[in-house]
């Protein structure tokens with residue numbers, strides 16, 4: 318099977334930085350995985366995501382999506398095929414919820430009826446009544462509702478790959494748990510590849526088919542959640558688990 322995403326010896330260094338943001342990263346993500354990228358602040362999680370959709374380009378090495386070197390793909394074309402959700406949701410404030418969700422389908426030239434049906438389908442998917450929410454503006458939504466709209470906007474044209482960079486930040490625990498459940502269901506039903514950044518160990522263990530622990534630009538471990546808990550590969554992973562209350566036998570202390 319062609320990997321959904323591959324990093325081959327990828328290094329990214331920002332101007333003036335003492336050490337690279339990503340340092341000789343090698344990684345293979347198979348289609349259909351829900352990879353949770355886990356690490357502390359500044360570890361390189363967002364950089365990793367942005368190298369996939371070419372918001373950054375590597376200094377050396379190759380990033381491949383579906384077997385194709387992304388440096389050979391026009392960035393706009395590439396991004397149209399990749400769903401992207403950022404922490405601040407990035408909704409367009411002057412556009413209604415429906416218009417926000419319809420963005421990529423509109424660019425792709427879908428007809429009006431198909432777009433309308435898709436918007437309703439997606440709002441229902443995250444339990445927002447289309448009759449109530451279609452015509453609202455982002456400022457008229459709660460934080461959790463905005464994050465739901467941000468999530469389904471990225472799903473609108475059914476991309477094969479979804480990149481989610483801490484999409485559920487700044488949200489109360491109950492809303493966050495229900496968003497996580499919705500994301501799990503959407504991932505299961507779609508069969509697509511999801512890469513989800515979080516600094517929350519519990520979230521990563523709950524959501525991930527795989528967890529990618531990353532620190533100081535280097536991969537610390539790429540493993541299934543149970544394996545990570547049972548056999549943390551580096552002192553960083555051990556400390557990350559311990560700091561968030563996970564004991565050696567995998568139970569929360």
Ligand SMILES: Nc1ncnc2c1ncn2[C@@H]1O[C@H](COP(=O)(O)OP(=O)(O)OP(=O)(O)O)[C@@H](O)[C@H]1O
Nearest residue numbers: 331332334338357358359360361362363364365516
């Ligand atoms: N545009 C940039 N210019 C210069 N340095 C940058 C830039 N973007 C990121 N960095 C640096 O690269 C390193 C990795 O940053 P990155 O944003 O990938 O971290 P992160 O793991 O996403 O952190 P957080 O959890 O805080 O979002 C950091 O040291 C950061 O300061």
Ligand SMILES: [Mg+2]
Nearest residue numbers: 362363364482
């Ligand atoms: Mg980040």
